[in-house]
Amino acid sequence: xxxxxxxxYRLGPVDEIPVGEARAYAVxxxxxxxxxxxxxxxxxxxxxxxxxxxxxxxxxxxxxxVVCPLHQHAFDLxxxxxxxxxxxxxxxxxxxxxxxxxxxxxxLP
Amino acid sequence: xxxxxxxERERLVVVGNGMAGARTVEEILxxxxxxxxxxxxxxxxxxxxxxxxxxxxxAGVEDEAGIFLNDLQWYADxxxxxxxxxxxxxxxxxxxxxHADDGTQTPYDKLIIATGSTAFVPPITGVHRPGRGYHxxxxxxxxxxxxxxxxxxxxxxxxxxxxxxxxxxxxxARGLQQHVSHVTLIHAMGHLMxxxxxxxxxxxxxxxxxxLGIEVICDGLxxxxxxxxxxxxxxxxxxxxxxxxxxxxxxGIRANTELATTSGLSVEQGVVVDDQMRVAGETDIYxxxxxxxxxxxxxxxxxxxxxxxxxxxxxxxxxxxxxxxHGSQVATKLKVAGVDVAAMGLKEPELDTDETVTFAEPxxxxxxxxxxxxxxxxxxxxxxxxxxxxxxMQAFDRGLPLPEERAGLLFDLGGPPAEVSAAEMADDAQVCxxxxxxxxxxxxxxxxxxxxxxxxxxxxxxGKGCGSCKGLVQQIVEWAAxxxxxxxxxxxxxxxxxxxxKPELMEAIRTHGLKSVSSVFALLAPGGEEDAKSKMGLxxxxxxxxxxxxxxxxxxxxxxxxxHANIQRDGTFSxxxxxxxGVTTPxxxxxxxxxxxxxxxxxxxxxxxxRIDLLGVPKENLPQIWADLDMxxxxxxxxxxxxxxxxxxxxxxxxxxxxxxxxxxxxxxRYQGLEGPGKMKLAVTGCPRNCAEAYxxxxxxxxxxxxxxxxxxxxxxxxxxxxGDLLATVDSADxxxxxxxxxLQYYRENANWLExxxxxxxxxxxxxxxxxxxxxxxxxxxxxxxxxxxxVATYRDPxxxxxxxxxxxxxxxxxxxxxxxxxxxxxxxxxAQEGRA
Numbered sequence: 001x002x003x004x005x006x007x008x009y010r011l012g013p014v015d016e017i018p019v020g021e022a023r024a025y026a027v028x029x030x031x032x033x034x035x036x037x038x039x040x041x042x043x044x045x046x047x048x049x050x051x052x053x054x055x056x057x058x059x060x061x062x063x064x065x066v067v068c069p070l071h072q073h074a075f076d077l078x079x080x081x082x083x084x085x086x087x088x089x090x091x092x093x094x095x096x097x098x099x100x101x102x103x104x105x106x107x108l109p
Numbered sequence: 110x111x112x113x114x115x116x117e118r119e120r121l122v123v124v125g126n127g128m129a130g131a132r133t134v135e136e137i138l139x140x141x142x143x144x145x146x147x148x149x150x151x152x153x154x155x156x157x158x159x160x161x162x163x164x165x166x167x168a169g170v171e172d173e174a175g176i177f178l179n180d181l182q183w184y185a186d187x188x189x190x191x192x193x194x195x196x197x198x199x200x201x202x203x204x205x206x207x208h209a210d211d212g213t214q215t216p217y218d219k220l221i222i223a224t225g226s227t228a229f230v231p232p233i234t235g236v237h238r239p240g241r242g243y244h245x246x247x248x249x250x251x252x253x254x255x256x257x258x259x260x261x262x263x264x265x266x267x268x269x270x271x272x273x274x275x276x277x278x279x280x281x282a283r284g285l286q287q288h289v290s291h292v293t294l295i296h297a298m299g300h301l302m303x304x305x306x307x308x309x310x311x312x313x314x315x316x317x318x319x320x321l322g323i324e325v326i327c328d329g330l331x332x333x334x335x336x337x338x339x340x341x342x343x344x345x346x347x348x349x350x351x352x353x354x355x356x357x358x359x360x361g362i363r364a365n366t367e368l369a370t371t372s373g374l375s376v377e378q379g380v381v382v383d384d385q386m387r388v389a390g391e392t393d394i395y396x397x398x399x400x401x402x403x404x405x406x407x408x409x410x411x412x413x414x415x416x417x418x419x420x421x422x423x424x425x426x427x428x429x430x431x432x433x434x435h436g437s438q439v440a441t442k443l444k445v446a447g448v449d450v451a452a453m454g455l456k457e458p459e460l461d462t463d464e465t466v467t468f469a470e471p472x473x474x475x476x477x478x479x480x481x482x483x484x485x486x487x488x489x490x491x492x493x494x495x496x497x498x499x500x501x502m503q504a505f506d507r508g509l510p511l512p513e514e515r516a517g518l519l520f521d522l523g524g525p526p527a528e529v530s531a532a533e534m535a536d537d538a539q540v541c542x543x544x545x546x547x548x549x550x551x552x553x554x555x556x557x558x559x560x561x562x563x564x565x566x567x568x569x570x571x572g573k574g575c576g577s578c579k580g581l582v583q584q585i586v587e588w589a590a591x592x593x594x595x596x597x598x599x600x601x602x603x604x605x606x607x608x609x610x611k612p613e614l615m616e617a618i619r620t621h622g623l624k625s626v627s628s629v630f631a632l633l634a635p636g637g638e639e640d641a642k643s644k645m646g647l648x649x650x651x652x653x654x655x656x657x658x659x660x661x662x663x664x665x666x667x668x669x670x671x672x673h674a675n676i677q678r679d680g681t682f683s684x685x686x687x688x689x690x691g692v693t694t695p696x697x698x699x700x701x702x703x704x705x706x707x708x709x710x711x712x713x714x715x716x717x718x719x720r721i722d723l724l725g726v727p728k729e730n731l732p733q734i735w736a737d738l739d740m741x742x743x744x745x746x747x748x749x750x751x752x753x754x755x756x757x758x759x760x761x762x763x764x765x766x767x768x769x770x771x772x773x774x775x776x777x778x779r780y781q782g783l784e785g786p787g788k789m790k791l792a793v794t795g796c797p798r799n800c801a802e803a804y805x806x807x808x809x810x811x812x813x814x815x816x817x818x819x820x821x822x823x824x825x826x827x828x829x830x831x832x833g834d835l836l837a838t839v840d841s842a843d844x845x846x847x848x849x850x851x852x853l854q855y856y857r858e859n860a861n862w863l864e865x866x867x868x869x870x871x872x873x874x875x876x877x878x879x880x881x882x883x884x885x886x887x888x889x890x891x892x893x894x895x896x897x898x899x900x901v902a903t904y905r906d907p908x909x910x911x912x913x914x915x916x917x918x919x920x921x922x923x924x925x926x927x928x929x930x931x932x933x934x935x936x937x938x939x940x941a942q943e944g945r946a
Contacts, residue, residue, distance in 0.1 A: 015917065017918070018663060018916035060642070060644050060645065062638070062640050062644075069676055084567065085568065085570070
């Protein structure tokens, strides 16, 4: 993961994401999928499946992985590594501030 | 559950430490581990082993270690006192004591006799040498020690004779080929395996065995073993002498009843027992396995023994005092000396009215014979080709009605073609045509250490597309692993994340009243962990089970089911308005055209199911497009009832004999949106010309002359092509509607996740499906009808969600793939100098 030009982005209220699902956000020039896990945790990853461009925010997820809805490639939400042999995806640090706003930071252009 | 200290427990003594004795103890421990203080006596100085595998040990394909069922540690772990290598001489019934030859006297409260059987030694001159047991070079084939001695001796000798052409003799002959250069099998009867097989089957088997290099002599009565110090040959009744230096006796077994007889118990052929396996006239003594005689029958196979062990364990632990053994129908399926053999019930017709169906292909060593009485299968003998044995056993056990065309019992008429063998394929031959995986990729995965089929599928993604190559993938994995495929425990599970097969899972869901996917994970998944790949299957199952009561968590749905449209390769969706039975109106067509124009729909296309598809609709436009269409959903997505394709039928067609259009509309109206383990595509066609392609649908209806309708199920014309099986011919459209619902409900309840009807129907067998769905053989028809009616009553058009989204951002775009960005861009609000990355 790169660490240059770290910036923080406020994406909006965490309530925008239903529990267990994800929503996609355009951040800078990138699409980021933010997952709100069933245990309340948040994960942010690149929203585009490197295999054939599938929308990861539309995928089924659990505490560990998201499965791309197009060809069922799976990615670890913490490391970005694929468990099905696809190239890895980018993972972004994500948190919620005191106003329940999603904050994302990371090596975005 | 008893929680008494071992010293306070009732004392159970088991005489016999073979398969029956040990299995019975296992069953008892499983039911109530703390009930008894258990003592076991075994004559052989080992733990207990699988006697059936001795032929593998003899043939050198299995190590001795591999055939042990329970090692000595098992006895210790379960607090069982084992006297191994110790013979019980007498049971003192009056004082409830067991006397053994190691001098011990063991008291019992309950006693189980499981002494099994011993090799039958025919009256042959010279078998025994006075004072030293068997003649040097003569062996019985019964115990592990027999087998060890035989191997040790045979290794240094050249020619073996096996006496006895039954199952055991054939196995011994095949095994001995590993150790000596010439094997002769002598059988006293007219054909091999005469207890199980009729004459032509026995002859076919003989031909196959002879091809393996075993010399077979039938009608050969051995009268003498020749040789003074060591065996030099055997002599037959007709004077013929066969030179040999090893003789193996495999002429059958006799129940070992010596102890029971000495102790004054009731003994005929075996120890006489009642339906609870209690010895006749006794209150606390039982007998189980090959030594027991139940209703005049003694058994020499494993399956009846398992049945007996279960009944005895139920009874003796008080788990089910009504448990009763009613005898076993004997059906065997074996590989005998490398040849597939299956036999059940009668081997020859008994009554003049018995019908016999026979097929023989001698050159290939195939012989099949069925005996049918009053349309029920009462006997079957199969040699060389046992592919249909599963269905035949089911038909035999359950007395199912048989197809009128008897050939269907032996052959898959119109079934899939023979598969390519894994060994024959080239390395670069593409196996998975969806994901472009070659044979070589699969072999490489296996060589890298992945030894289970599902593991290889995960690693290579072979079989993860349409799934039609899964069978071939499995074959290649098995071939590449050289028989060391790891049993994939998950193969029988309904979904990968919850370790239970479907019936068990449904039972647990019902018992605990689990109505949401998350609650199923919390309670039934290992560690309570949710699993993305299991969510869809569980959501479908829970909806089917609970109907309106189902707690619908949207994150458990696949994206198609979240937004009621089919996701496309570019992340857009396709919209298919309902068009019941494929019938539309000018007004509907105009509306669809206007909406397509208004929304710049990139492609308007007819689907394979006779509907209009609007392709390339961005997710965020779905609610508006549905509102503009103002039509119900056409269910072109989801694992659910899709559409009913129809032909013109009787309205305009010159040939139509039934109103297929009206019936198709009625079926679609009734069962629209029904969720299932796989998608369900239907069709109704107005005459056997079959313009609606009903023969290749999950359920297809065909109008035939005389106002009747034929119903076909299990057809497919997708990744698999299969003609459906005729389920029933009925007289009215109402009956079609009822049977359709009942069949779909039966499929919903019993199919595996993603198992389409073309796999489900052949797996269950059309005769079984018909018996249950049409003839109500299990008495569940009313319940199935009610269950499907309940779904019909709760149906709601999902496109109504357009006005009130169920979740925030339900229709928000996830991926503008072409023009970036399509959602408002968030600009950075603060720049940090150092990262937390």
